[in-house]
Amino acid sequence: MDPRVRAPEFRGRGWLNTGGRPLHLADLRGKIVILDFWTFCCINCLHVLDEMRPLEEKYGDVLVIIGVHSPKFEHEKDPEALAAAVERYEVRHAVLDDPDLEMWRQYTARAWPTLCLIDPEGYLVATVAGEGHAAGLAKMIDSLIETHSAKGTLHRGDAPFVPPPPQATDLRFPGKAIVSPDGGFLVSSSAQHQIVELAPDFTVVRRIGSGNRGRNDGAPSLAQFAEPQGLCLLPAPVAEAVGYDLVVADTVNHLLRGVALADGSVTTVAGTGRPWRSAPEDPEKSRALTVDLSSPWDLAWYDGRVIVAMAGVHQLWWFDPTEGTAGVYAGTTVEALRDGPLGEAWMAQPSGLSTLPAGQGAAGADDRLWVADSESSALRFVAGGALHTAVGQGLFDFGLVDGPATEALFQHPLGVCALPDGSVLVADTYNGALRRFADGQVSTVATGLAEPSDAVLAPDGSVVVAESAAHRLTRLAPGTLAAFAGEGAGQRYRTERPATRLGAGPVRLDVMFSPPPGQKLDDSFGPSTRLEVSASPPELLVSGAGVTTDLTRDLVLSSTVPGGVLQVVAQAATCDADVEHAACHLTRQDWGVPVEIGPDGAVTISLALFQHDQPAG
Incomplete structure (x- = not known):
């Protein structure tokens, strides 16, 4: 990337979180800007929203984050639906509504999420895709602050964020509901960070959780959740053995929580609070409190265990409350639709689960x-x-x-x-x-x-x-x-x-990654990079499928398949360079690249995992 590429001007239908005022790049001259290309259906985009919160807090006087909403689904083009999503996920920065993907094309984005870093003089200095880039971006922001403070081109002050007025309702964006033991309902009120118990007529009986985003265990007035979703009542013998009745998918905390309904007390029963980045040492069985989870979205009791819809990594996991263990149940982490044995199937953000207790359904209805x-x-x-x-x-x-x-x-x-x-x-x-x-x-x-x-x-x-x-x-x-x-x-x-037009026959795939400033590739725990390639339909890819440790790959595309989706999963491990007690970082992205095959198609395709130049002086 040329370090002096001027960032394209903002284009879109309108703005949110600015009090109705449109923004222009010139308005942000003197500030460091991150453009976050997102769509509110995408779990990886929601992960990045959470990763950006500490950056917004730490660099609030010099950094402006602009969410560029580039929708995938038709519903996401509705401006009212977007406004609801901005409130639902507590987006604390300005958002540009880009329903026609004008900004997406201007900045050549290929994946949700994509982040573009712009320096105080209005030049594009980095483009990254996927999750796990907060540490690398912080290093670049520090470098930009140093460079532009010396030049006198950095201007400090508040970001152009105007919060929407708060709304008071009994529930706020309820996610999941189940029947409570007394015949009422238990509901995850995700934007209130609470579990709400309702009577059969929907009147509020009690609230579990303080209402503040967090992860504290304890009494119902002190406990905290972060955008909880799925709920699962344990069978009575299991609940008696473990000391809690209800399991909660504490989605944004990447945890499972246990709730004793007698007193409403909350305990953490699975997860570390860190988002999953790579496979556990033993994916078949691990101590539940030592494994990283990734946005657990729903829960169901099946096959003698709690099954977890692990939306963040496109898998189902299991959790055994009695043994205190957890592991992978189905899916490979590839985001796509493919049936087959549980360990080979592909999923795409599983978000809802349901089954019938044994003996409560028609013949054959209670085994699925x-x-x-x-x-x-x-x-x-x-x-x-x-x-x-x-x-x-x-x-x-x-x-x-x-x-x-x-x-x-x-x-x-x-x-x-x-x-x-x-x-x-x-x-x-x-x-x-x-x-x-x-x-x-x-x-x-x-x-x-x-x-x-x-x-x-x-x-x-x-x-x-x-x-x-x-x-x-x-x-x-x-x-x-x-x-x-x-x-x-x-x-x-x-x-x-937009589909990427490629030629049939040999095609070179290049995933671009350069370690962020102050980091280096880390092979302490094995190869530092990994690339997995597949296609839908599989016939699109004549050769080049599979897993390697090289971020480039020679593919051969079929001349008899008109198009499809290239599934590319890349990750890179880095660590802080030349420091004592260096921190390790793992960046990862799953691209589903729509492609069409034609005689005038390109013979190379490049994807940016972390592409940057040292901030220009």
Whole structure:
């Protein structure tokens, strides 16, 4: 990258968190700027939002972070949905709404998330993709501060952030709900960082958690969560043995928490609080409090254990409360849609789980674990030691289509509810609908819901939906499960992210990585770099698939496949150079690169994991 490349001007539909004032690059001259290209469906983007919080706090007088929202799903283009997401995830910086991906193209982004660093004189000095870059960016910011303080081109002062007015509701962006032992409901109120117990009529009985973001254990008024989601009641004998009744997926803390319902006390039962970056030493079985988790999103009791939808790494994990152990259950960490044995299947941000207790369903209905695989807009299930797809076509195909399962489409579903008759309800979040899968067919049960994130069957037989964006639980009217063709059924979408045009035959893949200032590649625990390449459909890739330690790869693309998605997973391990007690860092990114094959296509493809020049003086 030329160190004197001028950063392109801001373009987009509008601004959030600025009090309605549009921003221009000239307004930020004298400040260090990070552009964060994100989309609110993407778990990796949410991880980066959390990674940026310490930088915003430490460098608040010299650093301006601008979130550039570049949507994947159709629903994410809705400005009201974006405004809700900015509040939901406590985004504390200005956000540019870029529904047509103008900024995405201007800055040649290829992946969510992508971060671009701009110096105080308005020049682009670094582009990075993926997670784990906070330490490297901090080093570069320190260098920019030193350089531009000496030049007199650094201006200190507040960032152009104007918070939205606070709203008071009983629930705030409820994520998941389950029936409580007394017939009411337990709900994760994610933006309030609490578990809320409701009576059957939805009145608040009590709150577990102080309401402040954090990770303290203790009494309900002192305990803290960070955007909790999934909830799972343990079987009575297990609960009695371990001393807690409820397991909570404490999503942004990357923890599982145990709650004793008698007094509401909270303990940490799994996770270190560090986000997962690489495989545990023994992925089959590890002490639960020593393993790193990654955005656990939902929980279900299945196969004698708690199964965890580990959205952050596109896997299912298991947790054994009695033994205090945890391990990988399904998935490889590759983000895509592929069925097969549990250890070989691919998933894409699993976010909802449901199963029936043994003996409570029709024949064959109680031996499946149902999964809402959100980024592939798919309904999937575990049975017979394998992962199967009931409905879903891939990462970039979605919509609101009823009919045979082979043709039906969802749009980023987050919740699923198995019913005793063998059918399954799907909280079709970005379609604002409740859908039903039965006998190989999908029908629409209800529409007009505000980002439904879960559904639960109440003791009286009614269906209760967590309407996340409406901040409430909603009980559907009796008879609602009698399916109807919902308004808008038949809409089909496909992600409009520009495809990379490549030629058939030999293609050179180059993942660009240079250690951040003050760091060096670290091979203390094995090779410092890793590159995994695959394709969907697999026939797209004639050769070049697999895992190597080199960040370049010679591929051969098929001349008979018109296009598809190249799946590229790269990581690099670094450590601080020339310091005592050096810290280790691992950066990682999973690209799903849409490609089309043509005679005039390129013969090289370059992806930036961490590409930079030393800040120019």
